Amino acid sequence: MSQRQPAAAASDAPLFVDAPNGLLRFITCGSVDDGKSTLIGRLLYDSKLLLDDQVSALELASKRFGTTGEGNLDFALLVDGLQAEVEQGITIDVAYRFFATDKRKFIVADTPGHEQYTRNMVTGASTADLAVLLVDARQGVVTQTRRHAYIAALLGVRTVVMAVNKMDLVDYDEDVFRQIRADFAGLASLLNLAQTHAIPVSALKGDNISSQAPTMPWYTGPSLLEFLETAPQTQSDFTRQPFRFPVQWVNRPHLDFRGYSGCVASGQIAVGDAILALPSAKSSTVKRIVSFDGDMQRARAGQAVTLVLDDELDISRGDLLCAPKDRAEVSDQFMATLVWMDEKPLLPGRSYLMKLATKTLPTTVSSIKHAININSFEKTAAKTLTLNEIAEVNLSLETEIAFDAYEENHQTGGFILIDRMTNATVAAGMLSFALRRAQNLHRQALNISKPQRAEQKGQKPRVLWFTGLSGSGKSTVANLVEQKLFAEGHHCMILDGDNVRHGLNRDLGFTDADRVENIRRIAEVAKLMVEAGLIVLVSFISPFRSERRMARDLMEEGEFVEVFVDTPLEVCEQRDVKGLYAKARAGEIKNFTGIDSPYEAPQDAELHLKSAEASADALADKVLAYLAAQT
Amino acid sequence: MRNEADIHAVLADPIRRRVLEDLARNPGLTASDLGEPFEISKPALSRHLKILEESGLVEREIDRQFRRFRLSARAETLDWLADLRMQALAPLSHLDQLEAESIHTMREVVAEMSNPVMMYSIGKDSSVMLHLALKAFYPSKLPFPLLHIDTTWKFREMIAFRDQVAERYDLDLRIFTSPDGKAEGINPFDHGAHYTDVMKTAALKQALDHYGFDVAFGGARRDEEKSRAKERVLSFRSKGHVWNPKGQRPEIWNVFNTRVNKNETIRAFPLSNWTELDIWQYIVRENIPIVPLYFAARRPVVERDGALIMVDDERLPLEAGETPEQRWVRFRTLGCYPLTGAIESQADTLEGIVREMQVARTSERQGRLIDQDQSASMEKKKLEGYF
Structure with a gap:
């Protein structure tokens, strides 16, 4: 054993050195034989954090399990934790390691390279400021490299550094490194990775790990450790974001104190600043920022504090306090990216629990837009998701929540899904944006279907759409039909033009545009009633073919029954029950159908009733006969 | 202008x-x-x-x-x-970040669980964990009791310190000793590994079951040894408090899933990401009281199997040729006195300890005799339900 660590720091070093660059969390990822564990072991060793008894244990273990040859320390053994893994010679789960230099403290998440362990890499990457992507200089960028880079990009890891390892096995050839670096640059631009860097190293030999290697004079950039010591933290980005504070715990020691405890997720807050509580949108100002060490004037991202507000608001755990001028969004429908982490597949429509920051509430995946192949980055159709698959989905919640897009704020946009039966964490998700409600009309019909409602009522839901001139007898016939259906035990509802214009459509006039809107609304209402299982009788002049077409298209096949009440204009004008034709003729009413506004007679109505040739009662029977024939 | x-x-x-x-x-x-x-x-x-x-x-x-x-x-x-x-x-200092992260974990667990408890072993990690809890819930009092598993073989100074701390912070302190172990007079000399099983592992499980705690905070750190490096912050234990390392829930961001199945309980480790040096630096920065045994003093010790064992009371049977001698020693880790090795040291101040830490050449668990039985001894103990 020739290698010994350099002498430790002298005892006259400064007593309490708070590393000036704070804490950096990073993940290492690479394929099975790229040498991740060796790299981490080397970093621990080079940063002089290994203690005598650990080195002795390593020497013993290297002799027993080592794979790096006689007399070499097998650094991987420092990191490969559980006994079963040491014996199998592989790393199977996320392991956390710690080391420090005089500039910075580091927490390393060692994540495995096996295909089936995407889940572990997502876990490690979720808290990482930086990812070290290992490639074997002899292999270059391989499929697994692409997958690791993709996941790093997906989780928003701020900086990705590629360590081209095993340079000793390619004779420290600059061309090999340049080619791999170029491939990596292509990958980085494809994935929109913002901060990237490539470093040629040999973890086994220690080249370019903690200092520049004489073996590669052509590389003049920083060593891996130098790069890690100065790489920016994600936290500093979050400080620049708008203020967000998920309420974690209502602090109520006695009646005179009500504080909201939590961590500042992003931005800053000062005493006197206005805040807005979401989703309730109640506002107040910060009265005190309370901490065990005394009140503070201000707090910023990453600090755990207790806020006291000027007003007594009903704020509880799960609410989000934010800056009123730059508030979070509120919605109950989302587009999100999901990474599935459970053996049991995702089932769209099933209720899961979503935990976003400190809020937990039921959610369903209403649809899978597409899955993403993480090797080729291609979008593929998917009906379900299995372990380690990634997809873009639509999510539907029962109540509204406050959120930000994940790329803007990891803490208010990143969530987990929990299986309600097994309580397992089944997915990690990243919110992209809110969906407008209108795109999800059917969301309430998820549990009880239209056929179930119809069956309950023992009838086939339909719309009987009576169209015809004013005074043609539409309403008279429709009323009789309703009475007859009702007597037979059916559940009906009449939507009458005049009545609806007094309520829902009272803002509409008789211009062509308003007539179209009038029909659109009534068709939508009729559709809802059909959803509810009713037989709907619509009695509207509805003079335009295209609007009647639109109403027909809203319904399912066979649901829309167009009833043309065909009465000659002269007859209508002669009846003139409401005295409207006289007024229209006198010019007192504009845009009157049949006089100065057209009526487009149906060409393919299911029923054609000629009121001049039969009584209203006979016409109603004709309608009932038609309906009976159809069911 | x-x-x-x-x-x-x-x-x-x-x-x-x-x-x-x-x-x-x-x-x-x-x-x-x-x-x-x-x-x-x-x-x-x-x-x-x-x-x-x-x-x-x-x-x-x-x-x-x-x-x-x-x-x-x-x-x-x-x-x-x-x-x-x-x-x-500028980034928060690493201690500020670790502190906030631990507080977040504690609040999250307390907000979501119904009957939490904090394991209190009187050591430096427990002292830091208690200090963080006081910060997390201030100005409220601690919303949970403290539990000490007393093997009856702790250093006398530890017990005195425990009682002082409980009084100073007005804590709800529960003390539990294995009734079987007490009745049978189980001791570390005659019963070896059986002593640890009965007085620590089994006693802890009995105490948790006795009070019906659904989550117990523990001061374990991932840097202590290999199996802990892979354990989650929230460690789920099935009936019998058994740990299943292959069935751990992924922990993504700082979003914890605390939902437990029937008969499941949680061990929560808010100090997971702290190192031994972090603990000492934080004790210095926050001026946290610790048991005086951590400071060097002249103490009566015997050398046994390469370890310095303090003769804390008359119950320690001396072997042939052993004579207690006064030496300047201190402890890096505290447990049952017959099983805890001292190190020779002159560091009688916090500053002295941190300086010693910065040049330390051995890991703290070297002083613990129970961990050295076999290479994966800690992993084995964890599987059985020991922390």
Whole structure:
């Protein structure tokens, strides 16, 4: 054993050195034989954090399990934790390691390279400021490299550094490194990775790990450790974001104190600043920022504090306090990216629990837009998701929540899904944006279907759409039909033009545009009633073919029954029950159908009733006969 | 443009200072934004803004109908404003980050679980964990009791310290000793590994079951040994408190899933990401009281199997040829005194301990005899339900 660590720091070093660059969390990822564990072991060793008894244990273990040859320390053994893994010679789960230099403290998440362990890499990457992507200089960028880079990009890891390892096995050839670096640059631009860097190293030999290697004079950039010591933290980005504070715990020691405890997720807050509580949108100002060490004037991202507000608001755990001028969004429908982490597949429509920051509430995946192949980055159709698959989905919640897009704020946009039966964490998700409600009309019909409602009522839901001139007898016939259906035990509802214009459509006039809107609304209402299982009788002049077409298209096949009440204009004008034709003729009413506004007679109505040739009662029977024939 | 003396007069006013601070943090605020924190009239605020403009510290721009303000190049030269901006963007120190993370974990567990408890072993990690809990819930009292598993073989100074701390912070301290072990007189000399099983592992499980705690905070750190490095912050234990390392829940971001199945309990480790040096640096920074045994003093010890064992009371049977001698020693880790090795040290202050830590050549668990039985002994104990 020739290698010994350099002498430790002298005892006259400064007593309490708070590393000036704070804490950096990073993940290492690479394929099975790229040498991740060796790299981490080397970093621990080079940063002089290994203690005598650990080195002795390593020497013993290297002799027993080592794979790096006689007399070499097998650094991987420092990191490969559980006994079963040491014996199998592989790393199977996320392991956390710690080391420090005089500039910075580091927490390393060692994540495995096996295909089936995407889940572990997502876990490690979720808290990482930086990812070290290992490639074997002899292999270059391989499929697994692409997958690791993709996941790093997906989780928003701020900086990705590629360590081209095993340079000793390619004779420290600059061309090999340049080619791999170029491939990596292509990958980085494809994935929109913002901060990237490539470093040629040999973890086994220690080249370019903690200092520049004489073996590669052509590389003049920083060593891996130098790069890690100065790489920016994600936290500093979050400080620049708008203020967000998920309420974690209502602090109520006695009646005179009500504080909201939590961590500042992003931005800053000062005493006197206005805040807005979401989703309730109640506002107040910060009265005190309370901490065990005394009140503070201000707090910023990453600090755990207790806020006291000027007003007594009903704020509880799960609410989000934010800056009123730059508030979070509120919605109950989302587009999100999901990474599935459970053996049991995702089932769209099933209720899961979503935990976003400190809020937990039921959610369903209403649809899978597409899955993403993480090797080729291609979008593929998917009906379900299995372990380690990634997809873009639509999510539907029962109540509204406050959120930000994940790329803007990891803490208010990143969530987990929990299986309600097994309580397992089944997915990690990243919110992209809110969906407008209108795109999800059917969301309430998820549990009880239209056929179930119809069956309950023992009838086939339909719309009987009576169209015809004013005074043609539409309403008279429709009323009789309703009475007859009702007597037979059916559940009906009449939507009458005049009545609806007094309520829902009272803002509409008789211009062509308003007539179209009038029909659109009534068709939508009729559709809802059909959803509810009713037989709907619509009695509207509805003079335009295209609007009647639109109403027909809203319904399912066979649901829309167009009833043309065909009465000659002269007859209508002669009846003139409401005295409207006289007024229209006198010019007192504009845009009157049949006089100065057209009526487009149906060409393919299911029923054609000629009121001049039969009584209203006979016409109603004709309608009932038609309906009976159809069911 | 005013001279330096005038600038000081301009800055003497707290409202004007606050306006500058707000502009340093958020350039482009309007007059009404800037006036929000104060209860002053519009004309009064306008006067302050005018003074700041005339002093050359603030510039205004017209953006449609809004007047927006920002700091001038001259204001950028003011050190305290520059400091403020730097401070806002500089990373929190690593201790601040670790502290906030631990507090987050504790609050999350307390908010979501119904019957939490904090394991209190009286050691330095327990002292730090207790201190963090006091911070997490301040000004409320600790919303859970503390549980000490007393093997009856702890150092006397540990017990005295435990009782002092409980009194000082008015803590709900529960002390539990294995009734079987007590009845059978189980001791570390005659019963070896069986002693640990009965007095520690089984006693802990009995205590948790006895009180019906659904979650227990523990002070374990991932840097202590290999199996802990892979354990989650929330460690789920099935019936019998068994740990299943292959069935751990992924922990993503800082979003914890605390939902337990029937008969499941949780061990929560808020100090997971702390190292031994972090613990000591934090004890120094926060001035946290610790058991005096951590400080070097002349103590009676015997050398046994290469370890220095303190003769804490008359129950320690001396082997042939052993004579207690007074040596300057201290402890890096505390447990049952017959099983805890001391190290020779002169460090009788916190400063001395941290200096020693910075040049330490052995890991702290070397002093613990129970961990050295076999290479994966800790993993084995964890599987059985020991922390």
